[in-house]
Amino acid sequence: MSKASTFSAPKGVPDYVPAQSAEFVAVRDGLTRAARLAGYGHIELPIFEDTGLFARGVGESTDVVSKEMYTFADRGDRSVTLRPEGTAGVMRAVIEHGLDRGQLPVKLSYAGPFFRYERPQAGRYRQLQQVGVEAIGVDDPALDAEVIAIADAGFRSLGLDGFRLEITSLGDGTCRPQYRELLQQFLFGLPLDEETRRRAEINPLRVLDDKRPDVKAMTADAPLMLDHLSDSAKAHFDEVLSHLDALGVPYVVNPRMVRGLDYYTKTTFEFVHDGLGAQSGIGGGGRYDGLMEQLGGQALSGIGFGLGVDRTILALAAEGKTAGNPARCEVYGVPMGDAAKAALVPVAHRLRAAGIRVDLAYGGRGVKGAMKAADKSGAVVALVLGERELEAGEIVIKDLRNGEQQTVPLADVVARVGEVVAGG
Template sequence: MSEFSAPKGIPDYFPPASADFLAVRTALTDAAYRAGYGHIELPVFEDTALFARGVGESTDVVSKEMYTFADRGGRTVTLRPEGTAGVMRAVIQHGLDRGQLPVKLCYSGPFFRYERPQAGRYRQLQQVGVEAIGVDDPALDAEVIAIADEGYKRLGLTGYRLDLTSLGDDTCRPQYRELLQQFLLGLDLDETTRERALINPLRVLDDKRPEVREMTADAPLMLDHLSDSARDHFEQVKGHLDRLGVEYVVNPRLVRGLDYYTKTTFEFVHDGLGAQSGIGGGGRYDGLMKQIGGKQELSGIGFGIGVDRTVLALEAEGVSVAGVGRVDVFGVPMGSAAKAELVALAGRLRDAGVKVDLAYGDRALKGAMKAADRSGARLALVLGDRELDDRTIELKDLTTGDQRKVALDDALAEVLSVLDI
């Protein structure tokens, strides 16, 4: 056994399982790129104050879950727990908000939260996110939600639902906050929950403990206290989603775990994952830019989708998406002359867009064919001295077992034809 192992709660992804991981991430980002979102690469750590101010000091993320440390210069930095604050910081720093609006960006990579590791809930979590900044348009909200929905559908995921609500705006949130706070402070809450009700009463509605949920069952809900403008905004979002064919369930008790959300708020839920059922979500965030030092007050909307959670959701449904990262063709050479010929053929196939691997290390035929089966390839190309003399090659379909000889000079065209490339 190795002397070292990965830190607790941080998964490794390696073949063949990494093919599913890569397929999920690719499908989710491709859906965003097709809608005109550009790629942004974010720092893995940022100034701690960015997250404290942007995410909210009362949130569990900031108060309990961040990996924060002092660097050698004495500055306090934090491994990024989420992506929106970093994207907004980059937009402000590089003046992207002074160009064409909305600024539409997509990112992916690892994020870090210190919490109890369990299935689908890791200390290093992998996410795909999009942000559309600078325009407050219900149609843009619907586009962001539809991008996530399209990504799931392209993966073949079916057993999820979209929960949708509105968390209001500055014209109705203060009054609702006061109303909710009065209700909560009249309950027999424990000291920690009572303190949360004083700082951010909306977060109490997100408490998963049965006794708290029972006590707050009759709490006033934001959807019943929306301003006319916030209600009209929400109705337009729903109308656009209807036209896009995106199904949703209005959930008035939906509360996301970050403080910056306003108006449209949503979460994708997959009940096949048990208690950790959320696989992605997001919402609109008016005021965040100003909160972290921007001179303008531009609204934005975005989402973060858990790649790890989506992989588990696909497993729960028995859906395989392992095409990405798997090879199309596996070459089996018998002898050095055959290997030289197959190396050259593999190069030509790769140039034509075919994914090719070879049996290296002078394996016997039986071992090489086992490697071909394990590779997940559709076709095997078997070449030995006899075939070289005849200028032929064995073409075997590994899914059906069918095998035939083809002219070596025609092998490239035959493979492309079978693979429909």
């Protein structure tokens, strides 16, 4: 590291720089576009919130709240936390701005960084990037299927196809209490360590999510929620699956699935990609019927997901695929001399106004160096302007894909460049 550069990014916090950042943008925007096509409006959330929002909304027994949150006191001695996930913040905003008192369901999408203090791994960072949606206010199995189908369509729009959707039901208020008691009876009969036993007392489902081999072995024969659903919860789940079948969204029912957040009920799902090894999840979500009331709002249901941008990029790489175009521009201007540069600057401005990405060789660079820069920029067209062309009111358009070039009047440059860029 040079003396002038004494700082580096925090551990587990990635930078996204060209040309790799083009793929990050393409993946984020591709996942978001699938939500926009289904009528989800954008919501921009605060990066930090009152710590109590996450403690109450996410669940104090979760690893997120108990171990992973970035929590600190601000200058007013208020406890605030960098957002570890998006749903609780969306629900707070919906309640605060009265969106739940308008047309239902409230359909929102968001994208951005979230923060969890955990051991950094490939595609699993302390500042993680997610795209999410929430549909709030209607308990309809068809809406559950729509949310899942949006995620599926987002992944496929990027060319990803080696993933699978795993889905289950975590029951409702009529069957979860009985199941909780049944599961606790089973767990309390096991030789659990003190911390795990305490977790079983607070939220026994979380013990089924324990990744330690010894705990997984002990809980292999644990009773499963899917076998103890109420009639209404089972009917709801069956209808969700029926809608997914109608939409052509493939799935695998996984009765042992437990999501890492406490607020999930009924439909719960995860997208996994085996090309990523042990950390195979690329996104997931579920229904959270009691969350809004728990945060001080109406007793409205909701369903949503969070998809990992970084994880999706890794999944694409595992399939030998990429997304996005790393080219900085489509057209690169090569002026030969100050007079030519003065003439090319407004030409570039006109091309940009026409929606064409343009860059110029600045700093008095020679023709050879400028043409190398044109190649590195990813441009498909070079505009070459010298004294001779300037005197004749012309400019050279060179197609960098095949080496063909043509000389055209400066007045026609926008139309002709547009044709060449488009392959005409």
